[in-house]
Amino acid sequence: MLLNVSYNDSEITKKIDREVGKPFTLKERWAMKGIGSPKLSITETSIEIRNLLILDNNRDTCNIEIRPAGIIVRFRSLLETFTLVIPYYKLKIHKGDIAVYTIYRDTYFIKVRSDTKAVREFFKKILDHKIGNTPNLPEDL
Template sequence: MLANVSYSNKELDKKITDSVGKPFTLKERWKLGGIGSPKLFITSCSVEIGNLLNLDNNLNTCNIELRPKGIILRFRSLLETYALIVPYYKLSVYKGEAQVYSIYRDHYFVKIKSDTKAIRQFFKKMMDYKADNTPTSIEDL
């Protein structure tokens, strides 16, 4: 789900919480060693996301927040903040050539440059957490 999260909206907040879970508590964040990614540079993306990013002339950057049942990939365009909400069972991550990670959810995708050790460590943490917390059967959803 791609959504504009610039403004407070209780219905949208409920959809996000139902999809990827509530934010981690401070104790859980400390235990995980942080839940946010460093600044990520977007190299390419799907048409819907690309249309939003092309509205301004800023660098195309994003960040990822870990949640108990998924991730939230946030980026800015003009003065608005957009989020791609991805539950773990729909998340596909590929590591390609030339230090690029690709994040897919259905027909949305974002390709991110992974030129620092911190980015690679974050993606490892994200994939390890996904492996430990992805439902193994339909009843677990």
């Protein structure tokens, strides 16, 4: 689900919380050694996201936040902030040939450059957290 989160809207916050869970507490963040990614350079996206990113001439970057039941990918275009909310059961991550990770949710995708060790370790943390928090059976949803 692609959302504009530039303005404080309780309905959008509830929608995000239902999809991927409430944010971790400070204690949980400390235990996980952080839940946010470093700044990621976007190399390619699906057409819906590309249409938002081409509105300005800034570098295309994003960051990822880990939530209990999924991830949130945030990026900016013009003066607006957008999020791609991805629950773990819809999350697909592929590692490309030359230091590129592709994050998929249904028809949306974002390719990001993984040129540092910190980025690779963060994607490993996402995959480890996904394994422990994805329901096994459809009735577990």
